[in-house]
Amino acid sequence: MADAKVIPFGEEPRTKRRARRGGTGRTNRAAAPLAPVPAPATEQPSAAAADGGPEQGGAGEAPAGVGGWERKVAHGLNFLRRRITGEYEVDDFGYDQELTDQVVMSVLRPFKEKYFRVEVKGIENIPEKGSALIVANHSGTLPVDGLMLQAAVHDHHPAGRNVRMLAADLVFMLPVINELSRKLGHTLACAEDAQKLLERGEVVGVMPEGFKGIGKPFSERYKLQRFGRGGFVQTALRAGSPIVPCSIVGAEEIYPMIGNSRTMARLLGIPYFPLTPAFPWLGPLGLVPLPTKWTIQFGEPIPTDGYPPEAADDPMLMFNLTDQVRETIQHTLYKLLVQRRSVFF
Numbered sequence: 001m002a003d004a005k006v007i008p009f010g011e012e013p014r015t016k017r018r019a020r021r022g023g024t025g026r027t028n029r030a031a032a033p034l035a036p037v038p039a040p041a042t043e044q045p046s047a048a049a050a051d052g053g054p055e056q057g058g059a060g061e062a063p064a065g066v067g068g069w070e071r072k073v074a075h076g077l078n079f080l081r082r083r084i085t086g087e088y089e090v091d092d093f094g095y096d097q098e099l100t101d102q103v104v105m106s107v108l109r110p111f112k113e114k115y116f117r118v119e120v121k122g123i124e125n126i127p128e129k130g131s132a133l134i135v136a137n138h139s140g141t142l143p144v145d146g147l148m149l150q151a152a153v154h155d156h157h158p159a160g161r162n163v164r165m166l167a168a169d170l171v172f173m174l175p176v177i178n179e180l181s182r183k184l185g186h187t188l189a190c191a192e193d194a195q196k197l198l199e200r201g202e203v204v205g206v207m208p209e210g211f212k213g214i215g216k217p218f219s220e221r222y223k224l225q226r227f228g229r230g231g232f233v234q235t236a237l238r239a240g241s242p243i244v245p246c247s248i249v250g251a252e253e254i255y256p257m258i259g260n261s262r263t264m265a266r267l268l269g270i271p272y273f274p275l276t277p278a279f280p281w282l283g284p285l286g287l288v289p290l291p292t293k294w295t296i297q298f299g300e301p302i303p304t305d306g307y308p309p310e311a312a313d314d315p316m317l318m319f320n321l322t323d324q325v326r327e328t329i330q331h332t333l334y335k336l337l338v339q340r341r342s343v344f345f
Contacts, residue, residue, distance in 0.1 A: 143214060
């Protein structure tokens with residue numbers, strides 16, 4: 001092995017080069033073939049390390065991460081091809097899991113992690129499988145809290161579950177918002193759709209305050225509005241799904257609503273027309289939310305599978321459970337507000 005010589009790839013042996021140039025008589029002797037080199041007992045360093053690859057600044061090596069970028073580009077082109085040709089699946093509600101996971105969540109994630117810096121607590125209270133009904137407070141002038149709730153469960157839950165939010169009629173009357181909401185898995189806030197999703201084992205999200213909560217003035221921040229007639233409790237009872245109270249702190253301050261132009265609301269056919277310190281005075285710039293610090297806490301689930309089937313028609317039971325959920329969310333809001341150091345930190 002001491003006399004073995006390594007012949008670089010693509011280079012001829014020295015004896016043949018000398019034969020073409022009319023070299024010495026050494027070429028008249030038959031060259032003995034090189035003995036095979038036995039495999040070493042220990043692992044040899046990689047070619048990149050031996051040649052001084054990217055880690056050592058060697059020449060001729062591809063920069064680190066090129067293969068990763070090529071895979072990402074190929075994956076993106078394949079994704080576009082499937083979208084153009086229609087080779088993707090949606091369920092009977094219009095939910096597009098691929099678009100939600102790969103596109104929408106990638107857009108929402110920087111807002112959740114960098115802009116609002118959402119802190120998620122109690123995510124373990126959402127079951128890893130089976131149905132559950134998340135009931136949360138609603139605020140913020142625009143329904144940003146629903147999107148952040150959906151992104152928080154998607155990114156932080158061990159099973160990566162997606163929340164099927166129940167939305168108001170107005171959402172599905174807007175041209176672009178309607179299609180996007182369906183793709184995200186949102187559906188109309190009605191008992192039939194909610195019960196069908198729960199019976200299929202989905203996690204459903206509802207904000208019972210509706211427009212009363214999202215459009216309340218800044219002076220009434222973190223004061224829960226009426227929870228309606230408790231229809232969400234009836235739906236959970238019929239499906240036997242646990243109710244998970246959810247408290248969201250931070251959304252109230254993104255658009256401080258200091259007034260409501262009822263005249264403009266009637267002209268536009270919307271429940272309210274918000275007046276904030278920035279909107280409409282600064283135009284489109286006034287639509288930029290303030291970078292508040294958010295906390296989303298999921299409380300302990302309230303089981304409903306122990307009640308008999310006729311319990312869903314008991315108005316007193318519905319009232320008591322609705323009040324229990326509302327009080328749990330309200331007390332948790334107060335607790336989180338006491339613990340909060342600042343609106344923005």
